[in-house]
Amino acid sequence: MTRTIELKATPTLGPILAKAAATGFVRKGRTLPDVRVVQHGVRIDQGALAAYDQVCGFPVTHLVPSTYLHVLVFPLQVSLMADKEFPYPLMGSVHLSNTITQHRRVDALEVLDIEVRVDNLRPHFRGAQADFIATVKVGDEVVMDEVSTYLFRGQKVPGEVPLKADEPEPADGPGVTWALTADLGRRYAAVSGDVNPIHMHPLTAKALGFPTTIVHGMWSKSKMLAAVENRLPERYTLSVEFKKPVLIPGKVKFVAGETATGWNLVLRSAREGTVHAVGTVVSAGADGSIS
Known part of the structure; x- marks a missing residue:
């Protein structure tokens, strides 16, 4: 029960x-x-x-x-x-x-x-x-x-372990660069409640295995949504996979490519081109189905 x-x-x-x-x-x-x-x-x-x-x-x-x-x-x-x-x-x-x-x-x-x-x-x-x-x-x-x-x-859980897939390189092209300040993790924590130490200070992030503070994945998703939301219908499905941590301070490049059903979204390191997050937005029908 x-x-x-x-x-x-x-x-x-x-x-x-x-x-x-x-x-x-x-x-x-x-x-x-x-x-x-x-x-x-x-x-x-x-x-x-x-x-x-x-x-x-x-x-x-x-x-x-x-x-x-x-x-x-x-x-x-x-x-x-x-x-x-x-x-x-x-x-x-x-x-x-x-x-x-x-x-x-x-x-x-x-x-x-x-x-x-x-x-x-x-x-x-x-x-x-x-x-x-x-x-x-x-x-x-x-x-x-x-x-x-x-x-x-x-x-460990029962079942066949899936192999790590070779994923195609996300499309690149012209985009917008965002400068991320060192306090972004603390600022997002203040508005989201997510006070995980990896986001709060370089010392606590290092203690947990990261070279410095990393930004929240959901901040990245939110920022990408904010960049295209005024072009979206009322009903949509937004999916994002988080690939590599975004170290702060730093700069990232956001690229959005329009498709027949919505948008492809990519967040990269502005310097090395490392892919941090990839996503799609697709329009949804009135019944929640994808159109």
């Missing part, structure tokens, strides 16, 4: 991350828990939304970017990963990809119901991966679906 964890308020993520880190070494399960995390009656803080818009490059309006709905989903994801029945350590997990389907624009005054569950545990050549599936509703209407795939490094 599915167990439900109902959050009465949005949790502060710092204590949850600390608890998850402290209990990570005792997590030894092999199966995903049959549990869902829900939060009803979520109201958007318009000041917090405006601050997020400014950090990510969206115009400040009463409409909610679909990636900001991820910000509301994220505490439920973390709560599920920190649950005692979740088999893998939260610290050290890697966000591999994120897919958001926006069914319609959400107004900042609307009241939301959010649900998150986890499914599809499978091998990865670097460990185990699973999908965190979120649904955001206004009343009975689904306004956004999301699938976030996370890697749990070094973990």
